[in-house]
Structures are given as structure tokens and as C-alpha cells.
Amino acid sequence: MSGKECGHHKHKWRKRLRKMCIGLLIFNFVMLVILLLVWAILQPRKPRFILQDVTVYAFNVSAPNFLTSSIGVTIFSRNPNHMIGVYYDKLNVYAAYQNQQITYSSGIPPGYQGHKDSNVWSPVLSGVNVPVAPYNTINLGQDQASGNLRLTIKMDGRVRFKLSTYISGRYHLYVKCPAFISLGGPTTGILVGNGVKFQLSQRCSVTV
Numbered sequence: 155m156s157g158k159e160c161g162h163h164k165h166k167w168r169k170r171l172r173k174m175c176i177g178l179l180i181f182n183f184v185m186l187v188i189l190l191l192v193w194a195i196l197q198p199r200k201p202r203f204i205l206q207d208v209t210v211y212a213f214n215v216s217a218p219n220f221l222t223s224s225i226g227v228t229i230f231s232r233n234p235n236h237m238i239g240v241y242y243d244k245l246n247v248y249a250a251y252q253n254q255q256i257t258y259s260s261g262i263p264p265g266y267q268g269h270k271d272s273n274v275w276s277p278v279l280s281g282v283n284v285p286v287a288p289y290n291t292i293n294l295g296q297d298q299a300s301g302n303l304r305l306t307i308k309m310d311g312r313v314r315f316k317l318s319t320y321i322s323g324r325y326h327l328y329v330k331c332p333a334f335i336s337l338g339g340p341t342t343g344i345l346v347g348n349g350v351k352f353q354l355s356q357r358c359s360v361t362v
Contacts, residue, residue, distance in 0.1 A: 189320045198238045198315050201267070203358040204230040205307055205331035206274075211349040213337065215298065216283070219291045221256055224280040225249055226349065227307050229331070229358075232272040238317050240267040243324060245311035249279045249333075251304075252290055257281040262311075279307075298337055307331040313362070331358035 209226035216222065227247070233240050245262035248255050260277035267273060286294065297303045309329035315322045335352045336342040343350035 189317065198317075199234045200360045200362050201240055201313070201327075202232045202234055203309070203329050203331065203360060205333060205354050205356040205358055206230050207351055207353050208305075208307070208333050208335055209346055209349045209351040210335065210337070210343075211278075212280075213298075213303070215286070215291060215294050219286045219288050220283040221286045221291075221294070222282050222284070223249070223257055224278065224349075225257065225305075226276065226278045226351075227333075229275045229277075229307070229309070230272065231267070231275070233267045233270060236269055238315050239269060239271075241265075241314040241316060241321070242267065242327075243312045243314060245309055245327070247275075247277050247279060247307065247309050250306045250308050251286075252293060253306075254287055254290055255308075256284055256286065256305075258284075259310075262309075266316075301336050303335050303337050305333040305335065307333055307358075309358075325362050328361040329358050331356055 206228040208228075211224035211226065213223045213225070214221070227249075229247070242262065242265050244264065246259040247262060248259045249257040257279040258281050260279055262275050262277065265273070294303075308331070309327070311327045312324045313327045314324055333352075333354060333356065335354075343352045345351075
């Protein structure tokens with residue numbers, strides 16, 4: 155075979171390879187557009203969260219401005235989507251009082267929530283001698299004296315959504331669950347060991 159014929163075959167092979175690459179790129183582009191259109195039509199809904207109960211084991215304000223607490227919470231989460239799954243890559247839970255964090259963050263293990271699936275998490279939120287703003291210390295003292303305490307259980311993390319084989323980028327998930335509990339005694343709660351459990355079934359606000 156002459157050098158001219160060999161060069162001709164190489165040129166034909168390169169053209170064929172180039173066409174295959176272009177065809178593959180076009181196919182991938184079309185599939186991506188289809189997935190994005192389906193995604194837009196489906197309009198994925200945010201996960202739903204419910205604060206089912208709060209168990210207070212300890213809640214003590216000490217001078218000058220420190221708080222020691224131990225609070226167990228039960229949080230129900232449900233994926234309302236028919237065709238979209240949710241990856242919880244990172245999720246931290248903590249208690250707040252008047253927008254100030256009063257416990258350490260407790261991490262929820264990463265996991266996947268399939269279509270219409272649900273999860274129940276039961277972290278214990280605690281803090282030892284956590285500094286509290288002076289004005290919040292006064293408000294906490296007043297709430298304890300009245301026997302009513304307004305806390306907010308917050309969740310902060312990152313999630314991804316899955317449609318078929320397509321997985322979205324990470325989104326910031328922010329959940330707020332109001333918790334109104336009584337510290338006046340066990341009359342409004344249930345004694346559980348050395349704690350008092352309060353049934354709430356409080357729906358949480360969710361921002362993604």
C-alpha cells in the first residue's frame with residue numbers, strides 16, 4: 155500500500171471519529187435539555203418537616219449569663235415528590251431562643267430520601283454553660299417564672315435533588331420549627347425518665 159493511500163485511510167478514520175464525537179455531544183446535549191424541561195414541568199416541591207415532640211431533660215440559667223440545657227427532639231421529614239429523590243448531604247440541628255443559638259449543633263447522618271419516603275430523626279440538643287446575651291437572660295428568667303418557654307428548633311444544611319439519573323447541584327436547606335413548651339411541671343407533659351416530653355406536632359417552615 156502506498157503512503158498516499160495510507161494517508162487517505164487515516165484521514166477518513168479521523169473524519170469518522172470526529173463525526174462520532176459530534177454526534178455523542180449532540181445526543182448528550184439533547185438529553186440534558188429534555189431532563190431540564192421535565193424538571194421544570196415537574197416543579198420539585200420542598201421536603202416537609204414536622205416537630206413531633208420535645209423532651210426537656212435540663213434547662214438551667216446560671217449567673218451571670220450562662221445556660222445549661224439538654225433537649226431531645228423528634229423531627230419527622232417527608233419527601234412529597236412523586237419522581238424526585240432528595241439527598242441530605244449535611245444537616246445540623248440546634249435550639250435557638252429569640253434568634254440566638256443556645257445549644258451545640260447536632261449532626262444528622264447523610265442519607266437519601268426516595269419518592270414519597272419519610273424519615274424520623276431524634277437528636278439530643280445540649281449545651282453546658284453556653285453564653286447567652288444579657289437581654290435574653292432576662293427574658294429567659296421571665297419565661298421560666300411564667301412557666302412558658304418559646305424556643306425555635308432550627309435545621310441548617312445542604313441537599314441535592316435526583317430525577318432519574320440526573321442529580322442537581324447542592325442547595326441550602328433552612329428549617330424553622332417553633333416549639334412552645336411549659337416548664338411549670340409535668341401537668342402538660344409526659345414524664346420520661348428524668349425528662350418531661352411535650353407532644354407538639356408543629357409544622358415547620360422550609361426554605362430551599
